[in-house]
Amino acid sequence: MFAYIIRRFIYMIPTLILISILSFIIIDLPPGDYLTYMISNLQRQGIEVNESQIQYYEEMYGLNEPLPVRYFKWIGGIVLRGDFGISFRYQRSVLSLILERLPWTILISILSMILTYIVAIPLGIFSATHKYTAGDNLLTFISFLGLSIPNFFLALLLLYISVFWFGSSATGGLFSSEYINASWSFMKIIDLLKHIWIPVIVSSTYSWAMYMRITRANMLDILNEQYIMTARAKGLSEILVVYKHAFSNALPPLIMRIGVALPFLLQGAIITSIIMSLPTTGVLFYDAINVMDMYVIGGFMLMIGFMLMIGNILADIALAMVDPRIKYE
Amino acid sequence: MRNTKYLKLLLLLILVFSLSLSVMAEEYSEAPILKEMVAEGRLEKIGDRLPVEPAVIEDLLIKEIGNYGGRLEKGTLDLSVTDYMYFDQSGVADGPMANIRGFFAERVYDPDKYGIVHIPRLAKGWEFSDNNKEFTLYLREGTKWSDGELFTAEDVKFSYEDIILDENVPYNSSNWIIEGEPIKLEIVDDYTIKFYFPKPMPLFLNYLDPDSPALALYPKHKLENLHPKYNPDAEYEDLVQARKADADFVPVTLGPWKVKKYVPGVRMELERNPYYWAVDKDNQQLPYIDEIYWTQYPERSSHVLAFMGGNLDLLEYNEGATDNFSTMMQRSQTGPFRVWLTELREGPAIYFNFDIEDPNLNNLFNNLDFRKALSYGIDREAMVRVFVPGRAEPHVRTFSPLNPYHNPDTVPEPIYDVKKANEMLDSLGLDDVDNDGFREFSDGSEISLILRTVPSRIDIFDMVKNFWEDIGIRLSLDSTREEMFYDIWQNGEFELLGDNGWGWSTLPLQRPDWWVASGEPGEPSTWHIVNNSWEVAQETKKLFDEAATISDFQERKEIMNRAETLISNNYQGLGTYATRRPQGASNRLKNVPIVNNRRLTYLYTYSYAYYIEE
Numbered sequence: 001m002f003a004y005i006i007r008r009f010i011y012m013i014p015t016l017i018l019i020s021i022l023s024f025i026i027i028d029l030p031p032g033d034y035l036t037y038m039i040s041n042l043q044r045q046g047i048e049v050n051e052s053q054i055q056y057y058e059e060m061y062g063l064n065e066p067l068p069v070r071y072f073k074w075i076g077g078i079v080l081r082g083d084f085g086i087s088f089r090y091q092r093s094v095l096s097l098i099l100e101r102l103p104w105t106i107l108i109s110i111l112s113m114i115l116t117y118i119v120a121i122p123l124g125i126f127s128a129t130h131k132y133t134a135g136d137n138l139l140t141f142i143s144f145l146g147l148s149i150p151n152f153f154l155a156l157l158l159l160y161i162s163v164f165w166f167g168s169s170a171t172g173g174l175f176s177s178e179y180i181n182a183s184w185s186f187m188k189i190i191d192l193l194k195h196i197w198i199p200v201i202v203s204s205t206y207s208w209a210m211y212m213r214i215t216r217a218n219m220l221d222i223l224n225e226q227y228i229m230t231a232r233a234k235g236l237s238e239i240l241v242v243y244k245h246a247f248s249n250a251l252p253p254l255i256m257r258i259g260v261a262l263p264f265l266l267q268g269a270i271i272t273s274i275i276m277s278l279p280t281t282g283v284l285f286y287d288a289i290n291v292m293d294m295y296v297i298g299g300f301m302l303m304i305g306f307m308l309m310i311g312n313i314l315a316d317i318a319l320a321m322v323d324p325r326i327k328y329e
Numbered sequence: 330m331r332n333t334k335y336l337k338l339l340l341l342l343i344l345v346f347s348l349s350l351s352v353m354a355e356e357y358s359e360a361p362i363l364k365e366m367v368a369e370g371r372l373e374k375i376g377d378r379l380p381v382e383p384a385v386i387e388d389l390l391i392k393e394i395g396n397y398g399g400r401l402e403k404g405t406l407d408l409s410v411t412d413y414m415y416f417d418q419s420g421v422a423d424g425p426m427a428n429i430r431g432f433f434a435e436r437v438y439d440p441d442k443y444g445i446v447h448i449p450r451l452a453k454g455w456e457f458s459d460n461n462k463e464f465t466l467y468l469r470e471g472t473k474w475s476d477g478e479l480f481t482a483e484d485v486k487f488s489y490e491d492i493i494l495d496e497n498v499p500y501n502s503s504n505w506i507i508e509g510e511p512i513k514l515e516i517v518d519d520y521t522i523k524f525y526f527p528k529p530m531p532l533f534l535n536y537l538d539p540d541s542p543a544l545a546l547y548p549k550h551k552l553e554n555l556h557p558k559y560n561p562d563a564e565y566e567d568l569v570q571a572r573k574a575d576a577d578f579v580p581v582t583l584g585p586w587k588v589k590k591y592v593p594g595v596r597m598e599l600e601r602n603p604y605y606w607a608v609d610k611d612n613q614q615l616p617y618i619d620e621i622y623w624t625q626y627p628e629r630s631s632h633v634l635a636f637m638g639g640n641l642d643l644l645e646y647n648e649g650a651t652d653n654f655s656t657m658m659q660r661s662q663t664g665p666f667r668v669w670l671t672e673l674r675e676g677p678a679i680y681f682n683f684d685i686e687d688p689n690l691n692n693l694f695n696n697l698d699f700r701k702a703l704s705y706g707i708d709r710e711a712m713v714r715v716f717v718p719g720r721a722e723p724h725v726r727t728f729s730p731l732n733p734y735h736n737p738d739t740v741p742e743p744i745y746d747v748k749k750a751n752e753m754l755d756s757l758g759l760d761d762v763d764n765d766g767f768r769e770f771s772d773g774s775e776i777s778l779i780l781r782t783v784p785s786r787i788d789i790f791d792m793v794k795n796f797w798e799d800i801g802i803r804l805s806l807d808s809t810r811e812e813m814f815y816d817i818w819q820n821g822e823f824e825l826l827g828d829n830g831w832g833w834s835t836l837p838l839q840r841p842d843w844w845v846a847s848g849e850p851g852e853p854s855t856w857h858i859v860n861n862s863w864e865v866a867q868e869t870k871k872l873f874d875e876a877a878t879i880s881d882f883q884e885r886k887e888i889m890n891r892a893e894t895l896i897s898n899n900y901q902g903l904g905t906y907a908t909r910r911p912q913g914a915s916n917r918l919k920n921v922p923i924v925n926n927r928r929l930t931y932l933y934t935y936s937y938a939y940y941i942e943e
Contacts, residue, residue, distance in 0.1 A: 032810070036816060040814060040816075041812075053499040057499065090409055100592065156630055156631065173624060177402060177624075181590075275631045277625060277626045277627060277628070277631060279592070279595040283594070286627075291812075
């Protein structure tokens, strides 16, 4: 098992190198770079930029160098000094920008993951055990709604309702402005909760609907297995049959999903965050793509790739612990 | 005996005089939070902070005397301020980034409604020599930067000679080089500066306006240590890096606000500058409001929602107000905010590439009848009905109607006449040879024009495409990412270009490059919409150059009228319509200029006069 994990970690290195090269090439593919964005922005504001200024900024940002040179400088900085480069746009180190936003991103992601599992698993089990009843049909309807409703629309809808129906002032950010600089207190936490519920609901809607469907399908499969019939024939109580014998075998697919969900922690709910103006890393990433702030994009892709692989390893380990049939050599 | 009497009298007079002086200094009042700071000894007294003669804002815009306190909440679509003010070109303009810069850059003077009379602000006054080759600028004695250091002629000299003109600092100084020679600056005393021009420049005041080339002001006491000229150990790199908007870095400003806290891309908190050098008519130091919070709302809809929900105090047309105008109008009946329309601003326009290599197209574009026919083929009224119902007027490309140089009698009417357009095209020998509904060149090849534009304007020009089908002109649209648009423009990689009808926001003489070719004949033109080899452009350029040397307004106006007549009657570009743009403010925010009749006015520009009444 231990050797297996070590091996998995070693395999990660070439994959990460590949990810970094690919993401660097992809960033460079579209015409133009951050400078084009900056100059066109200045031009739109009626500011003239002359050749010497352009040259100066090219040198300053290192944009005049060929792609491979830029790549090796960047990757060298990461490996040797843990320096992910600077953001052209914010003129600050990429790492500090991401770290600044990470706590809130993780908080929102974890809350929505918890909400996802709390809602999805019990409802999925209920749906499966009450197949084709009115309750199942209703839940199926709701989950299809959850799957198909676009995030941005739901976010806007909830915002609209909270502003115009309930007169809420929670439209953007995580705090009302009077609490932004206040030290932590009970009232500040209440204020946070007032703001955070919409993003958490919105970003978990799709996933709970999906997980519910998965749980339901798995449970239905398993409830038809012969060993369940055996368990019932033995006279075991329904609760024991469902939760001990059926549910524990319906778990592995859900655990595999957690592996994929790990990068979500870093990525946050991008669309929700943009609409709700939340200070998450996802917004940073999105903005960076828009203005071709390449080291931010590169650093972010690398981190997401890393999280994805770690997530998969963790999921594999968890799977081995839950399912005795799985053995890693 | 007699002598001592006189002496006593003199002493008494001096005493009275000095007493009255100190009483005068006490006259100014300040915000309660500043009063507290003074009482605690953390701040100098108001009299020591203000200049000897503070600027008195007796603007039309300050309708009411305000009261102190409160916080203004402002949203923005993009909060990435990389340089607070150092090395910034100026406090110019459009776009959310500038929304914040607007707070830092300070005007040396305030142009009036039409930009003809200039109201002194940071400067106390100025004077031109008779031949308009010398200009003397008087600063206010005792004006201080936001850190309490004096602002003097030395700062202006440093900004000009060591930042703008220094070739090692990335700054576009081309406007300051006249006929190969830079404008000279000389310090007369701490508060008097003289500029010497190589040729008469009666319009030099435009250079001090933040709306144009602008003389951005930098704090010498902060930057001289980083400048290799003053500190041999320093590198230019350090000087440029000094602008970085670091979380710990507090920029020094002359504006009404200074930065308290900045979280990139999330929030910026500004607080009042206790050394702001302006007062209202009641001698109350400005600004009225204590703090301004800027929050980033990356998405327009939620930005507008936040405004309508009463969380934000100001909404600019380009921050979502335009897209949601009708909803906002409806909601403003009951909501906590008001909405209004600005004066007419430029709408979309089409430009020709007069330089184009294809000889057939080159001939066409350079033919006035062809351009005129295209203009007759656009149903501008219909465009207004579809895109901006009720708040736009059709027009051909002219100077802005708010502009003093505009003469409505000499510009052509925006006519829509398909029959006439067809006749004109027929007479050019452009017949539909193969009967497919579209015209061909005389050599039989098809006329197929490509118009390049940006995604956000594609609907507008799609409508033009349909109109031109009626006059047998085939048009296809090609949309390019906004960032690449400028390159295309500059390099002339287009046949037709669909963009904004540039030039209305400033006076034509302030930004001539929006109207006439900027380079020498043979060189690529800055804007490519007007070409050097094109005779009309040459002629207008001459008129512009001439007007810039004339100090008499009436005389200048006559010449500029001629230039406008040339530009508009030659259909240099095809204007479509001019629109009124919506802006909004919360009901609790007072003194917001509702009638927005300045040239380039954004809501925050007058933030020092705003006050809050709950």
